[in-house]
Amino acid sequence: MGRTLFDHVWDTHFVADTAGGAALVAIDRVFLHERTGAAALARMAEMGRTVRDPARVFAVMDHIVDTRPGRGDGTLMPGGEGFITETRAACRAAGITLFDVNDSAQGIVHVISPEQGIVLPGLTLVAPDSHTCTQGAFGALAWGIGSSEAEHAMVTGTLRLEKPKTMRVTFKGALAPGVTAKDMILTLIARHGAGGGAGHVVEFAGEAVAALDMEARMTLCNMATEFSAMTGLIAPDETTFEYLAGRPYAPDNFDDPYWQTLRSDEDATFDREIVIEAADIAPMVSWGTSPEHTIPVTAAVPQGPARAHDYIGLEAGRALAGTPVDAAFIGSCTNARLSDLRRAAAILKGRHIAPSIRKALVVPGSLSVKRAAEAEGLDAIFAAAGFEWRMSGCSLCFYAGGEGFPEGSRVISSTNRNFEGRQGPGIRTHIASPETVAASAIAGVIADPREYARAKEPA
Template sequence: MTVQKAKTLFEKIWDAHHVADTATGASLIAVDRVFLHERTGAAALKSMAAAKRPVCDPARVFAVMDHIVDTRPGRGDGTLMEGGSAFITETRAAAKAAGITLFDVNDRDQGITHVISPELGIVLPGLTLVAPDSHTCTQGALGALAWGIGSSEAEHAMATGVLRLDRPKTMRVTYRGKLAPGVTAKDMVLALIAANGAGGGAGHVVEFAGEAVRALDIEARMTLCNMATEFAAMTGIIAPDARTFEYLADRRYAPENFDEPYWHTLRTDDGARFDREIEIDAAALAPMVSWGTSPEHAMPVDGTVPQGPPRAHDYIGLDAGAPLLGTPIDVAFIGSCTNARISDLRRAAAMLKGRHIAPSIRKALVVPGSSAVKRAAEAEGLDAIFTAAGFEWRASGCSLCFFAGGESFPEGSRTVSSTNRNFEGRQGPGIRTHIASPETVVASAIAGMIADPRELLVGN
């Protein structure tokens, strides 16, 4: 009698998609879904067309306008980025010629790739999904193996249905205990990166597990997996469960029998071994805020800035030993594939209701993660709460998660942002960015300075 080896969740999906081994020791892995966006999509599709290579299965390829598209009311193909309109029009033409599904600028299902793919049930448990975007790892929250690739790899996946990969190592990050009020998935992942470094997950698929992870709703799990790439991991993944199956019910691209028996096998077996294990006491975590030039430069909001690289201190304008609390800010931003889903907006609006941003705030924006999120928020009156409090209400897109040569914040601004990267210049030249949860963004916008969201929760 053969005893079957205990496998991790990653190993089960990898083995199910393994096609062959190459002479160099890499593997050919079948790719179930490919997602493109307008920043790189046209280049990949046009290159394939020039080489007379058709998309092998157009039904498995999707494209969206999200990276460069304007988010101001009444938008069209015009962009603030010089030459940006060409990315949009060329992607539209190339997608039509290739016969793939396109969610265009004003399509009702338009939105950020990693927001609309789960919303529509394009990503499903056990699938492999790739996109030319490092935050594709977000979609591992649904129990899929999803990772970011380059444009040439996107061409290869569309033309052949497979990609060549070196088998990654495995890591499990287990969050023991329960989160305290005011502490979120964003704080969980920032605490992980701060403690283990921005390169701590390099070469690994990271499975997030434990009581605190199981307690998260699906959208919060997406936030956790979203920043696996900031940990240098190939991807993040979470075992699907009843919450996952309920979330996927009746999604457009999900099967009618959405609760498939196979999905219930997608969990790490007892006794399966990981190359590395990390355990974190979730109950000890606090709201986190970044302070330097990397997500690893993050700390509890009520702490003092540690000693770091001189360039990080110069960039952020804070010395070692300085408190974060009370640092004046100029800008507040809620958006991105990290924290712009309907649950994020609901929590932020609940804290803002009846309050107003400080007079010192020069700009405050809310950019929903998808058109569906925008409609849902407006149906619930959340947009009215944001605008009454002094925030601008926008259409969906990546927006000021990153500076693409178009819209920016006032030069020299210090921002508190619900985005995923605080690199130098990420939100524009001379902009100092602190990344945090939407709750911390709201608390700071109201105070006009970096503030602890738990103080407002006490007030409620």
């Protein structure tokens, strides 16, 4: 029987069976962040345990760092400075690589790991963050873990893991103009539910996936966790290798025979298959309090859970487009890479956000992205349009008790979660692509980005 891409990686990293039916799996990379990293390293030190191989462990300041220009260790989050200084000290003591607050390579963990070539095809990579699945875009088995599991992985180089089932999601054909990877994954979750991938590793395949660049593939895999999947995977190809070439931690050549095995065999079977016609996908916007509460921007709000309608303040049957928004956010590990910023800036160029928008932020995914965007003049476009241009970090993808949106705001956001309170107490979040965020900020209401893109096309 043929093997799936997941099977190839699993078989290479399988160490032994354990009592209870789980397996012991070898871990190639561990990535920490300041919100939990210091605590994990401190517990290890207290117990007299050390990092087995410091060269395989990395850490970054990203979750609670201030994103305002001129930042240092101080944060708006109460007690945030302590997380930063303690993580710095713990990383130095453990001898692991740290991308510090103002390191030139600092950024969101799932952005800088690919930028640095830390994630590579066929590796296993774990981090105490559910969106570690982002890095499955490179054909790596990457997933989120808890802090105690991070300790185990650092000390032993292994983790105990029950083997998941496999699912293939095939996007057939080509996407229509103005439709993005964010719309692809939101369509999957909307059609098959936020729990649709539970217990599975999801391999994304098909013509529409193969046509995506690496940054779009990362967006697709990023929200596999919103589908309740263990992780998402995409088979590496020449697009993957071209992206990785020359990265600091990448190899000098890509002739590793193992990498050539990293694809599902033609006769491979999956526990579940889903097929989606790419041409049927439209720009998507969430209407409720779960990513599964998502519809095409041109559709009407469906009947859903009463609590979701009450929280978001939208009744069933009303058009989603035209709903007033108070704030706009472009950032996160989902949509804050250079290509995301380019597409949003293309919508905003020569335009300005509506007077009703009380706060509009752009938070690049890394300082490398920030520098590249500034070299292209994207920061000037955002500033001229009325957006604040920030330093990199997780920022208002989630509310950590520091900076927030104005009370009662309805936010159009390029992030990945629209849960109650995700971006602050009482804040109502609509997740969408960066283009949709830009178009909606201009209009002051939820808007179809295709209308703004068409308006700029030459007659």
